[in-house]
Structure formats: structure tokens, C-alpha cells
Amino acid sequence: MSEMIKVNIDGIEVEVESGATVLSACEKAGVKVPVLCHHPDLNVAGVCRVCMVEIEGMGNLQASCAYPVTQPLTVKTKTNRVRKARRMNLDLVLAEHYGDCYTCPRNGNCELRTLADEYGVDKFKFPHVDKPRYAKDTKSFSIIRDQDKCIHCKRCIRTCIDMQKVNVYETANKGHDVEIQVALNKSIADVVCINCGQCVNRCPTGALWTQDVSDQVWEDIENPDLFVIMQTAPSPRAAIGEEFGYPPGTRVTKKLNAAMRRAGFDKVLDTNFAADLTIMEEGTELLERLHKVIVKKDKSVKIPMFTSCSPGWVKFIEHYYPDHLDHLSTCKSPQQMYGAVIKTYYAEKIGIDPSKIRTVALMPCSAKKYECNRPEMNASGYRDVDYGLTTREMAMMLKEAGLHLADMPTEEFDPVLGEGSGAGMIFGATGGVMEAAIRTVYELVTGRPVPFERLNITPVRGMEAIKEASLKLEKVKKEYKWLEGVELKIAVAHGTANAKILMDKLVDGTLDYHFIEVMACPGGCLGGGGQPIPTTPEIRKARANAxxxxxxxxxxxxxxxxxxxxxxxxxFLGKPGSHKSHELLHTHYTKRGQYFVKD
Amino acid sequence: MSVNLERIREIFSDYSPEKGNFMVLLHDVQKACGNWLPEEALMEVSKLAKMPLNKVYGFVSFYTMFSTQPRGKHIIRVCKDGPCAVKGSLMLADLLMKELDVDMGETTDDNHFTLEETACIGTCTASPAMMIDDEVYGNVAPESLNSILKKYR
Amino acid sequence: MKYNAKILSTDNVLLKNVGNIDPLKIDEYIANGGYEALKKAVTMDRKAIIDSVSDSGLRGRGGANFPTGRKWLFTYNATADQKYLIINADEGEPGTVKDRILMEGDPHQIIEGMVIAAYAIGATKGFIYIRGEYNDSIKTMNAAIKQAEEKGMLGKNILGSGFDFEMRVAMGGGAYICGEETALIDSIEGKRGEPRLKPPYPPVEGLFKKPTIVNNVETIANVPHIIAKGSEWFRSLGASCSPGTKLFMLCGDINEPGIVETPIDLSFEDVIEKFGKGANGGEIKFAQIGGSSGNIFTPEMLKKVWTYERCCEFKVSYGTGSIFVCNDSRSIVDHLLTVAEFFEHESCGKCTPCREGTHRVKQIIEDFAFGEGTVSDLEILKELCLIMKRSPICGLGQACVNPVLDAIEYFKGEILAN
Structure with a gap:
């Protein structure tokens, strides 16, 4: 542990580790300092200059988020100099920020507006920008940008480049002409964006948002000819309560079922069911691959196999490692599998023409919007999934319909394809797919449940960047004799930066695992780009607990x-990996590459 | 115009971050592409330097000497800063705009000249000053303008 | 055309060779006593060189006036497998031409200073970062580096000392902010030239995260002379608190524009009168000293000798040493507008107060230029400038309001009358 150093904040003495920021010392002292460019998930930027404080012995004010404590300091956070500088810097930002608050998706949840309120900005000191300067970029299925609301905090850049190791955004130009742009000033739809939406989750204003399809969903709900089926993923259920004032980690699944029925969805199904289906298919695929590699020595079959549930991750590998797509499981994600099953098997069961069915998926994810629009996702003859709704959009729809979760009774999912197992449920957290898969694969191979207390495979749980575990397969069933004594090596990564570490090892030939789970977002789906804002490590932990x-x-x-x-x-399907399964539940990938730039 | 990718590869064969020569090479690439940096050139640079395209673009757009828009064969840069301003650089700029029939930042119809403003070019004891390509001209008198331009026509 | 500023002073140290030798011939430099200091230095203890520079009282000539020896000591004391020396030749302050003259007129003086400095701090690699517009400087320095390598003054085992130093020219691309040392470092690394957050400072963590010294061209040009003639000699020049000579550039409304080398023992008025033959077109209204971000000096102030000590006392700076004279026909508001437009364009745009502040400063001054400014506009302008002085990341944002604040103090009436 490094040396502890005393810091005096407005007369309150605290001790922090050497190298900690003044801001963290302020937090420790219980002194609130306003921040705008700072975000707990991101590297220090120190650019907004709102968190200014006075440090004794220094002529200029210092940005508390960026100033490291390396010697005892006396800090003042409330002097007139500090207050005036903060207010001025806010005034300057506000004057350039164009947009009606009423029409902004972040109305009521805007960090800039909150600061303006708290810091007594009572008039525009400078001529305020009064007409839009930019066309909104709405071309992407997932992410939309409104540069008029951008305040140059660079959170999106740091999210994209540093946190996710995706390279979409960068600062362009110089001086007052500075803009946050995507490469070559293209639309976000035309560059290497993986649609993870982490930038949206960290934008302090409404400059970044997800493509909103709720109006189309309302239209379809009201259309008497259409039968609208909702499927809900586990993560939105663990988070949507936040939009209704519940603390993070409050479970509202059954209230949400009731609310969605009242909103007009004809059926409400549980995506966990499709997650179970994914496990059956993916588990089988893993065993088939292992068999081909170990027994048949087939060099064309690639190990490790990577999971393919996360559409952000899939697009990441398509862009950045296009020569390694063979490592991806061919399984569609649960969302898409469910769509394909609903429009075939389920349609027949409930006796409705699949052309009249619209499937809507409530997802924590912005990339799911892109995924359901992939041209190849139509194995049933219809779009597998018609709309991907984010948690935030769903909350808005419910609020618009006057449906508040607190007032709702509890209701179950619809039967037939209704429910999933606990294994399907944990898909929402990093390590969950792996845990679910191992619970099934181990038992399939050995005939015994996984050797963990209460089936909880704890080594793959938690928020560690890359988790690994190995499991010896012993006393296997006779049909899996070729696996006797094999040490099954697995790894789990969340966030594409961590995935990149693994991929770079794969490229170097030093990656020694059989099966790897990757989720594009920090914490897994529960930290997805469609989840309630804000997001912090603490909030994600609470959602995981739920x-x-x-x-x-x-x-x-x-x-x-x-x-x-x-x-x-x-x-219907026969057995996992059957011809029908492959037709409906598996897919293929596209080599996109990094220099894929559309005009 | 089509971009000579082979030439860019040649230029970048000497690239290494350690040598701190990214900027030097980019200047060469810009020259090879006819005074500007087309998309294909930036993409090639991105590949060769193993630098993501967004960063290459962020870099290029930061430095005034680079352009991602087509420019003329010769670039005229007129200093607009204090010492030159008091010595008539604004008038000089006006004369050039009239003579070439372009606005600041524009290129003549025949793609021969691009007229730009520049920050101080360190010729302040001989104001007003301008540059044409790599050449510096100090104490530019209105009447000498035509003979200077003639050299480049 | 090759640009040559007229050298107005005669008793010169740094400018002694400029115009008198062929800069592209290393032998002429050597024949005039060149590289003698280096020969001496490589026999000296490294720490002794730093002590000698510290004792000389040499301060950075780029505008910040930081004691050079003290800066070197940080890097000398740092342990690292690689250290760098960078010479800042991104001369961008309007009115400033000294680095260009030194590079194009006497490049080996700079190389000699660099090798000595590199030897002292233990840097084996170095760059001279020259602005992209200085084509002749780039050519001259590249040629001189090649010659110095051939003569064994650069490269492996310099003068048989066992010391290696590799030096290259790095180029700018048209960004004033790259004169800020951390922006310059990022620029060499192939990044946007945006100043870094400090600490850490470059002498501890600079280029490629290694300890790095960034010195101005003029600063490093002094080093061979200090080593050759000793720190006592250097201290004998000029005032005790700001020893040595300083290069000043006379431009604007002046009869004889040019460059002057002089110890700081005379007033700016004397420099203007003695070397520049006085103002032309009228009486001096004001002079801006040290470039666009420099302070505005009234005729009254120009009468004083501005030693480092006095500058500190009055919280002004002579910056790079440019003296931009404006006569009484010039409008202060027009001048401020030129300056404000410059900074609106040249701010790197990274932090709020500078990116937005420079824009708003220009906007308000524009209002005054169009006769639409009010008393309350001036109050907002002043408040904004005061906050810009103390909240941006780097020196650009902090210094760019100097002329505005000075003008508000000295020419308030004229501004409001507009």
C-alpha cells in the first residue's frame, strides 16, 4: 500500500493514498465538488474546469479531478474565486449548448442542467446559440448524435477509445472550431462503431442517444391486425426500477410484466427461455468443436470458441479481427433465437399467421437494434425480431401510458414458451453465459452437476476484468470418453478492451482456452448501452446482485x-445442433475490417 | 485525382513512433497528393502507421497546414497577425482576393492557387509578409504582387 | 527569397556569427571557436556542467523564465533507461523571429548547446521541433546535423568521449499551441498538440513517458558560451537577477525594424530609440512586448529597465522579447481584435475557459469594434479574462488575456468611447 497523505478540505482533515486525486479526497471528506467531464469509469480528462478548487500555495485554481495528492495539501472549495470560476465555466458551456430542454431525451436527467441549477446560473452571460448548427446524425440503427448539445467533455472519446478500445470518436479541428467527430466527419453508421452505446451511457447531456423505435411499437400495438409479442431480457428487469425511483438492484420483473400487458403487448415472454435454448445449442457446438479438434484433429475447426450473444462484441470482432471470425460460435443471440422460434413454432402453437406477428425485444442494449436489422436475421422468412427496445425507451413508454411500476400488481410470463431457468437469468451478468453453459455441459459430459456449492460457479462471477477457471472432466459418460481427464479451460471478459487483450493473445498464438465468454459492455448486459443513466461500478454491482x-x-x-x-x-427442433436448429438458430458473420468506411 | 498509394508506402517505409517523424512524413504525403490529404491517403496512412483512422483524422484536422479539401498547385499564405496587420496585410489580402478572384480559403478555378490566411510566419521585421509554397516574401508592396505571382503562373 | 532580419546591435554573443559565416559550412563555425565548448564539456563532470549553468543564472528564453540549470537537474536526477532533450523551435508568437535567425544563421551554435545539455542530463536522443512554416530553418538544421555527424560532434562516441547523442528535426504543422512544451511533446509523438495535465512535468515524465528537457532555441544557444567562458562572465552581463544577453525584435511602427541583442540593462524606450531609430508615423501609443500573449506597455512603462525582478514585481513579462510598437494613430480596439482572433483560432480547444473564453473575448471586442459595446460588456469581459487567467490547463489560456486586461487598465476610456 502506498503512503497515506493528509489533506485538509475546507477544514476537514482526511488521509488519502499518495497519487489519489484531490477530488477523491473531497469525496472522502464529504465535500461535494461539481464535476462534468469526470466520470468514475473513465480516465482523467480535466477539461471542463468545473471542479476547480483552490490549493494553498498555488496561484491558479486547480481541477480537483486531475490534481494528484503527493504532499500534504490545504484545499478550499467554496471561496469566491472558486465559485466565480465554476459559474463562469458553466456559463461558457451553456452559451454554446443549443437545444430545448423540453424536447431533449435527457430532460430531467441532464448533468449540465442540474449543475446550472445548483450553481445559480440565472442568466445567459453571453449571447446564447439560438439555432441549430449541425444536422443530427440519425443514420445508425443504434446510436444517434446531436452535436448541438455536445459540450466537449470528451467522455464519449474516452469511453470509445480508452475504455472500449473502439475508435469511433476523436476531437477534430482546433480552437473554437473544435468538434467531437467520428473519423472523416462521417455518420456513425458508416464507421467502425460497434453500437455498444457506452458513450450514450456516459454522455452528460443529450448529445448522444439511442435510435428510438417506441413510436413504431405504439403504432403496431394499436393496429388490430397485428399481434405484438414482447420478450424481456434479464438485465432490463434488474434496472428499469431505477427509472421509476427505485434504488439500483430492485427486482421488478413481475410488476413489469403487468405494466407491459396494460401497455398493450399481446404476449409477454421471458428471454431467459431463449437463453436456455442458446445454452443447448452453444453447449452442443462446443462439444462438437472439441470432438473435431481432439479426436478428428480437424485443423479447420477453431478453438477457443467465443460466445456470440453480445452484438457489440460480434461487430467488434468483425471490424477488428476479421480473420478470426471462425472462433465465434455460430449461435444467434437469445434475442434472435427467440424471434425465430416465435415466428415459427410459437406462431403455430397460438394459431396466428407469423406475418401478423411483431416481435419486440426489451433489451439493455443499443447494439440489439442493429442486430435485429442485420439482413441475415430472417431465417423464418420474416424478421426474427422487429424492434429492439432499450430499458430507457420502455420506461418512457410506460410513463407515457401512465403506468408506474409502484402501482402495478405482480404477474407471471405467458405460458408455452414462457419461462426460463436460472441459468438463462444470469446471462445478464458478466460470466453468466459461461456459468450457464458449464452447468449444462459438465452435466451432459459427466452425468453429475457441477461441483460448486448450490451450482454457483463463483470463479466466473464478479467484476474482475478477465476471469479464468478450469474444470477437470473426470469419470465422464461413455459417449464422452474422449474427454476423460481433459482440463476444460475457460475465460470470461467484459468490455471490449478486455476482449482485445484476449484477441491479441489469440493473434499471437498464446491464448490457451477452450471456451471464452465475451460481453461488449462493462459488467455484461446489465451495464449495457440501453440501461438507465447514470452508470457507475456501484450501480452495476447492485444490478448484478439482483x-x-x-x-x-x-x-x-x-x-x-x-x-x-x-x-x-x-x-419441433429435434435435437440441439439439428438441421432445423442450424437453419433457424445459427448465423454467419461478415468480415468488415477497420477501414470499412462507407460514403 | 487518384492517390498514388505506392508513393505513400514508400514515404512511410521510414515511419517509427520513436523517430517522432509522423508529422514530417505526413507533410510529404500531402505534397505527394497535390497539397491535400484525400480519404484514401488517410486510410493508407492509418494502415501504415497502425494508427486508427479517427486519430489520424483528429491529428490532420488539428494542424492548419494540412487540408482534407482539395487545394491548388500553389498555396499562398498571408500573415494576418498584429505586426503584419498594421503594415497592410489586410490590404494585401484584399488585393490577392481580387487578383485571383477567390475568397480567403478558396482555390482558383484553374486549381492553380489556393489563398489562405496564416498565423505569424516569423517574418515580422519585414511586414507585411506572405508565403507561397515554401518561399517567404517580406515587405510585400502592392505593386510587387504581380511580379511575384508571375513566377508561379 | 531567404528571409533575413536586420541585425541592429553590434556587440553580440549569440548573433556574433549570424551573417558573418556560412551557416552551411561547419568549418567556418569551428574556425570561429565553435565546438570548443563541447570539447571542454565532454571532459567535465556532468553535474559540474549543470552547476555551471545554474551558477550562470541562465533563465529560459521562451517566455517562462524558468532557471535552466534547475530544470536540467530534475532530469539529471531522474533514473530512466532513456532521457530526451527537445529544443523548442516552434516560434509562433507574432513579432518573434529570433529562433529562425539563430537556426538559419548559426545552426551549429544550437547543435553544440544541445550536445552539451544532452551530455549533462544524460539524454541520448534529441529533437529540434521546428514549425512547419520555417522551411529554410528545417533545411539548414538538417544540413547542419549531417555535417556535425560527419565531424563526430553528433552520433556515436562524440569526440571520443563514449557519449552517444542522436538528433533529429521534428516538424510542426501550423499550430501555435505546440510552443507549449507538453503540446509540443504530444505533437512529436504523432498526436494532436494539446497540452497535458500537469503534474507530471516533462523533466520527470515527458516524451514517450521518459524524462525530457524542453529548452528554447535561444536558451540552448547560450550554453556553449557559458561553458566556454564560464558562469562568471555570463553573470557580468546585464542585471544580477537577469544575466546574459537577450534577443529583442523590433517590429510594427518603427523606423528600423530588426533584431537586437543586448544585456538587460537598458529600457525598452532606449532599445527602440537606440537601435530602432524611434517610432514612425507618430508618437508611441503603446508597445506589446513578447508576442500576442505579451503585456501591453505604455510609453511610461517603456522608460524602465525591465529586469526579471522588476517584471515579477509588476507581474508582467517580456516573454519572447518581441517589441511590437504601435503609434498613436492605431486603435487599441483594432489591435485587441487582431489578438483575440488569433487566440480564438490558436487555442487548442481542449479546456472550456480557453476554447469558449477566447471565442467570447473576441465576440465582446468585436462588439466594441462595431461600436456596440457597453459598460456592462466591459465588466463581463474583465471578469471573464480574470477567470481565464487562473482556470485553464495551460499557459496559453492563462496568458492570452494579458493584453486585454492591460488594455482595459490603460485604455478603458478609449475602449468605451468606441
Whole structure:
């Protein structure tokens, strides 16, 4: 542990580690300092100059978020000099920030507006920009940009470049002409964006948002000819409560079911069911790959196999490692699998013409919007999924309909394809897909449940950047004799920066695993780009807890034991990896490359 | 015009971050492309320097001497800063605009000249000053303008 | 045309060779005593060189006046597998031509100073960062580096000392802010030239995260002379608190524009009268000293000798040493507008107060230029400038309001009358 240093903040004495920022010392002292460019997930920028403080012995004010404590300091945070500088810097930002607050998606949840309120900005000191200067970029299926609202805090740049190791944004130009742009000033749809939406989650204003499809969904709900089926993923259920004033980590699944029915969805299904289906297909694929590699020595089959549930991750590898797409599982994500099953098997079950069905997916994710619009996602003859809705959009829809979760009764999912196992539930947290897969694969191979207390495979849980584990396969069933004694090596990464570490090892030939789970977003889906804003490490932890609690409470905790899954295979798909499964539930990928720039 | 990618590869064969020569090479690439940096050139630079395209673009757009818009064969840069301003650089700029029939920042119809403003070019004891390509001209008198331009026509 | 500023002073140290030798011939430099200091230096203890520079009282000539020896000591004391020396030749302050003259007139003086400095701090690699517009300087320095390598003054085992130093020219691309040392470092690294957050400072963590000294061209040009003639000699020049000579450039409304080398023992008025033959077109109304971000000096102030000590006392700076004279036909508002437009364009745009502040300063001054400014506009302008002085990341944002604040103090009536 490094040396502790005393810092006096407005007369309150605290000790912080050498190298900690003055801002963190202020937090420790319970002194609130306003921040704008600072974000707990991101590198220091020190550019907005709102968190200014006075440090004794220094002539100029210092940005507390950027100033490291390396010697004892006396800090003042409330002097007139400080207050005036903060207010002036806010005035300067506000004068350039164009847009009606009423029409802004961040109305009521805007960090800039909150600061303006708290810091007594009572008039425009400078002529305020009064007409738009930029055309909105709405071309992408996922991310839209309104540069008029950009305040140059560079959070999106730091999110994209440093946190996600994606290279979409960069500062362009110089002086007052500075803009945050995508390469060559293109539309975000035409560059290497993976649609993860992490930039949206960290934008302090409404400059970044997700493509909103709620109006189309409302239209379809009201159309008497259409049958609108909702599927909800686990992560939005663990987070949507935040939009209604519940603390992070409040579980509202059953209230949400009721609210969505009242909003007019004809059926409400549980994506966890499709997650179980994914496990069946992906687990089978893994065993098939291992068999081909270990027994048949087939060099064309690639190990490690990577999960493919996260559409941000899929696009990341398509752009940045196009020569390694063979490592991706061919399984569609649960969202898309569900769509394909709904428009075939389920349509027949409920006796509705699939052309009249619209499937809507409530997802924590902005990339799901892009995913459902991929041209190849139409195996049933119809779009697998018609709309991807984010948690935020769903909350807005419910609020618009006057449906507040607190007032809702609790209701179950619709039957037939209704429910998923606990294994499907934990897909929402980093490591969850891996845990679910291992619960099934281990049992398939050995005939015994995984050797972990209460089935909780703790080594793959938690927020560590890259988690790894290995599991020895012993006393296997006779049909898996070739796996006897094999040490199954697995790894889990969340956030594409961590995935990149693994991919670079793969390129170097030093990656020694059989199976790897990657989620594009920090914390997994629960930290997705469609989730309620703000996002912080603490909030993500609370959401993860909610997900794991729900898993423990579900009676069936292994995908292969879900009776509805068993029924689906028996009645419709045959067995995992069957021809029909491949037709409906598997997909292929596109080599995109980094220099893919459309005109 | 089409971009000579082979030439760019040649220029960048000497690239190394350690040598701190990214800027030097980019100046050469710009010259090779006819005084500006087309998209294909930037993409090639990005590949060769193993620098993501957004960063290459961020870099290029920061420095005034680079352009991602087509420019003429010769670039005229007129200093607009204090010492030159008091010595008639504004008038000089006006004369050039009239003579070439372009506004500041524009290129003549025949793609021969691009007229730009520049920050101080360190010729302040001989104001007003301008540059044409790599040449510096100090104490530019209105009547000498035509004979200077003639050299480049 | 090759640009040559007229050298107005005669008793010169740094400018002694300029115009008198062929800069592209190393032998002429050597024949005039060149590289003698280096020969001496490589036999000296490294710390002794730094002590000698510290004792000389040499301060940075780029405008910040930081004691050079003290700066070197930080890097000398730092342990690292690689250290760098960078010479800042991104001369961008309007009115400033000294670095160009030194580079194009006597490049080996700079190289000699660099090798001595590199030897002292233990840097084996160095750059001279020259602004992109200085084509002749780039050519001259490149040629001189080649010659010095051939003569064994640069490269491996310099003068048989066992010391290696590799030196290159790095180029600018048209960005004033790259004169700020951390922006310059980022620019060499192939990045946008945006100033870094400090600490850490370059002597501890600079180019490619290694300890790095950034010195101005004029500063480093002094080094061979200090080593050759000793710190006592250097101290004998000029005032005790600001020893040595300083290059000043006379431009604007002046009869004889040019460059002057003089110890700081005479007033700016004397410099203007003695060397520049006085103002032309009328009486002096004001002079801006040290470039666009420099202070505005009234005729009254020009009468004083501005030693470092006095500058500190009055919180002004002579910056790079340019003396831009404006006669009484010039409008202060027009002048401020030129300056404000410059900074609106040349701010790097990274931090709020500078990016937005420079824009708003220009806007308000524009209002005055169009006769639309009010008393309350002037109050806002002053408040804004005061805050810009103390909240941006780097020196550009802090210094760019100097002329505006000075003008508000000395010419308030004229501004409001506009």
C-alpha cells in the first residue's frame, strides 16, 4: 500500500493514498465538488474546469479531478474565486449548448442542467446559440448524435477509445472550431462503431442517444391486425426500477410484466427461455468443436470458441479481427433465437399467421437494434425480431401510458414458451453465459452437476476484468470418453478492451482456452448501452446482485432441465445442433475490417 | 485525382513512433497528393502507421497546414497577425482576393492557387509578409504582387 | 527569397556569427571557436556542467523564465533507461523571429548547446521541433546535423568521449499551441498538440513517458558560451537577477525594424530609440512586448529597465522579447481584435475557459469594434479574462488575456468611447 497523505478540505482533515486525486479526497471528506467531464469509469480528462478548487500555495485554481495528492495539501472549495470560476465555466458551456430542454431525451436527467441549477446560473452571460448548427446524425440503427448539445467533455472519446478500445470518436479541428467527430466527419453508421452505446451511457447531456423505435411499437400495438409479442431480457428487469425511483438492484420483473400487458403487448415472454435454448445449442457446438479438434484433429475447426450473444462484441470482432471470425460460435443471440422460434413454432402453437406477428425485444442494449436489422436475421422468412427496445425507451413508454411500476400488481410470463431457468437469468451478468453453459455441459459430459456449492460457479462471477477457471472432466459418460481427464479451460471478459487483450493473445498464438465468454459492455448486459443513466461500478454491482438473487430463487437452474426447452426440441427442433436448429438458430458473420468506411 | 498509394508506402517505409517523424512524413504525403490529404491517403496512412483512422483524422484536422479539401498547385499564405496587420496585410489580402478572384480559403478555378490566411510566419521585421509554397516574401508592396505571382503562373 | 532580419546591435554573443559565416559550412563555425565548448564539456563532470549553468543564472528564453540549470537537474536526477532533450523551435508568437535567425544563421551554435545539455542530463536522443512554416530553418538544421555527424560532434562516441547523442528535426504543422512544451511533446509523438495535465512535468515524465528537457532555441544557444567562458562572465552581463544577453525584435511602427541583442540593462524606450531609430508615423501609443500573449506597455512603462525582478514585481513579462510598437494613430480596439482572433483560432480547444473564453473575448471586442459595446460588456469581459487567467490547463489560456486586461487598465476610456 502506498503512503497515506493528509489533506485538509475546507477544514476537514482526511488521509488519502499518495497519487489519489484531490477530488477523491473531497469525496472522502464529504465535500461535494461539481464535476462534468469526470466520470468514475473513465480516465482523467480535466477539461471542463468545473471542479476547480483552490490549493494553498498555488496561484491558479486547480481541477480537483486531475490534481494528484503527493504532499500534504490545504484545499478550499467554496471561496469566491472558486465559485466565480465554476459559474463562469458553466456559463461558457451553456452559451454554446443549443437545444430545448423540453424536447431533449435527457430532460430531467441532464448533468449540465442540474449543475446550472445548483450553481445559480440565472442568466445567459453571453449571447446564447439560438439555432441549430449541425444536422443530427440519425443514420445508425443504434446510436444517434446531436452535436448541438455536445459540450466537449470528451467522455464519449474516452469511453470509445480508452475504455472500449473502439475508435469511433476523436476531437477534430482546433480552437473554437473544435468538434467531437467520428473519423472523416462521417455518420456513425458508416464507421467502425460497434453500437455498444457506452458513450450514450456516459454522455452528460443529450448529445448522444439511442435510435428510438417506441413510436413504431405504439403504432403496431394499436393496429388490430397485428399481434405484438414482447420478450424481456434479464438485465432490463434488474434496472428499469431505477427509472421509476427505485434504488439500483430492485427486482421488478413481475410488476413489469403487468405494466407491459396494460401497455398493450399481446404476449409477454421471458428471454431467459431463449437463453436456455442458446445454452443447448452453444453447449452442443462446443462439444462438437472439441470432438473435431481432439479426436478428428480437424485443423479447420477453431478453438477457443467465443460466445456470440453480445452484438457489440460480434461487430467488434468483425471490424477488428476479421480473420478470426471462425472462433465465434455460430449461435444467434437469445434475442434472435427467440424471434425465430416465435415466428415459427410459437406462431403455430397460438394459431396466428407469423406475418401478423411483431416481435419486440426489451433489451439493455443499443447494439440489439442493429442486430435485429442485420439482413441475415430472417431465417423464418420474416424478421426474427422487429424492434429492439432499450430499458430507457420502455420506461418512457410506460410513463407515457401512465403506468408506474409502484402501482402495478405482480404477474407471471405467458405460458408455452414462457419461462426460463436460472441459468438463462444470469446471462445478464458478466460470466453468466459461461456459468450457464458449464452447468449444462459438465452435466451432459459427466452425468453429475457441477461441483460448486448450490451450482454457483463463483470463479466466473464478479467484476474482475478477465476471469479464468478450469474444470477437470473426470469419470465422464461413455459417449464422452474422449474427454476423460481433459482440463476444460475457460475465460470470461467484459468490455471490449478486455476482449482485445484476449484477441491479441489469440493473434499471437498464446491464448490457451477452450471456451471464452465475451460481453461488449462493462459488467455484461446489465451495464449495457440501453440501461438507465447514470452508470457507475456501484450501480452495476447492485444490478448484478439482483440478477444472481433471482437465479437462486428460480426452481430450475440448469438450461437443459427446463421442461419447455425439452418440449421444444421434442416437438419441433429435434435435437440441439439439428438441421432445423442450424437453419433457424445459427448465423454467419461478415468480415468488415477497420477501414470499412462507407460514403 | 487518384492517390498514388505506392508513393505513400514508400514515404512511410521510414515511419517509427520513436523517430517522432509522423508529422514530417505526413507533410510529404500531402505534397505527394497535390497539397491535400484525400480519404484514401488517410486510410493508407492509418494502415501504415497502425494508427486508427479517427486519430489520424483528429491529428490532420488539428494542424492548419494540412487540408482534407482539395487545394491548388500553389498555396499562398498571408500573415494576418498584429505586426503584419498594421503594415497592410489586410490590404494585401484584399488585393490577392481580387487578383485571383477567390475568397480567403478558396482555390482558383484553374486549381492553380489556393489563398489562405496564416498565423505569424516569423517574418515580422519585414511586414507585411506572405508565403507561397515554401518561399517567404517580406515587405510585400502592392505593386510587387504581380511580379511575384508571375513566377508561379 | 531567404528571409533575413536586420541585425541592429553590434556587440553580440549569440548573433556574433549570424551573417558573418556560412551557416552551411561547419568549418567556418569551428574556425570561429565553435565546438570548443563541447570539447571542454565532454571532459567535465556532468553535474559540474549543470552547476555551471545554474551558477550562470541562465533563465529560459521562451517566455517562462524558468532557471535552466534547475530544470536540467530534475532530469539529471531522474533514473530512466532513456532521457530526451527537445529544443523548442516552434516560434509562433507574432513579432518573434529570433529562433529562425539563430537556426538559419548559426545552426551549429544550437547543435553544440544541445550536445552539451544532452551530455549533462544524460539524454541520448534529441529533437529540434521546428514549425512547419520555417522551411529554410528545417533545411539548414538538417544540413547542419549531417555535417556535425560527419565531424563526430553528433552520433556515436562524440569526440571520443563514449557519449552517444542522436538528433533529429521534428516538424510542426501550423499550430501555435505546440510552443507549449507538453503540446509540443504530444505533437512529436504523432498526436494532436494539446497540452497535458500537469503534474507530471516533462523533466520527470515527458516524451514517450521518459524524462525530457524542453529548452528554447535561444536558451540552448547560450550554453556553449557559458561553458566556454564560464558562469562568471555570463553573470557580468546585464542585471544580477537577469544575466546574459537577450534577443529583442523590433517590429510594427518603427523606423528600423530588426533584431537586437543586448544585456538587460537598458529600457525598452532606449532599445527602440537606440537601435530602432524611434517610432514612425507618430508618437508611441503603446508597445506589446513578447508576442500576442505579451503585456501591453505604455510609453511610461517603456522608460524602465525591465529586469526579471522588476517584471515579477509588476507581474508582467517580456516573454519572447518581441517589441511590437504601435503609434498613436492605431486603435487599441483594432489591435485587441487582431489578438483575440488569433487566440480564438490558436487555442487548442481542449479546456472550456480557453476554447469558449477566447471565442467570447473576441465576440465582446468585436462588439466594441462595431461600436456596440457597453459598460456592462466591459465588466463581463474583465471578469471573464480574470477567470481565464487562473482556470485553464495551460499557459496559453492563462496568458492570452494579458493584453486585454492591460488594455482595459490603460485604455478603458478609449475602449468605451468606441
Amino acid at each position: 440478477i444472481y438473487q433471482e437465479d437462486e430463487e428460480i426452481e430450475i437452474r440448469k438450461s437443459h432441465e427446463n421442461p419447455l426447452i425439452q418440449k421444444l426440441y421434442k416437438e
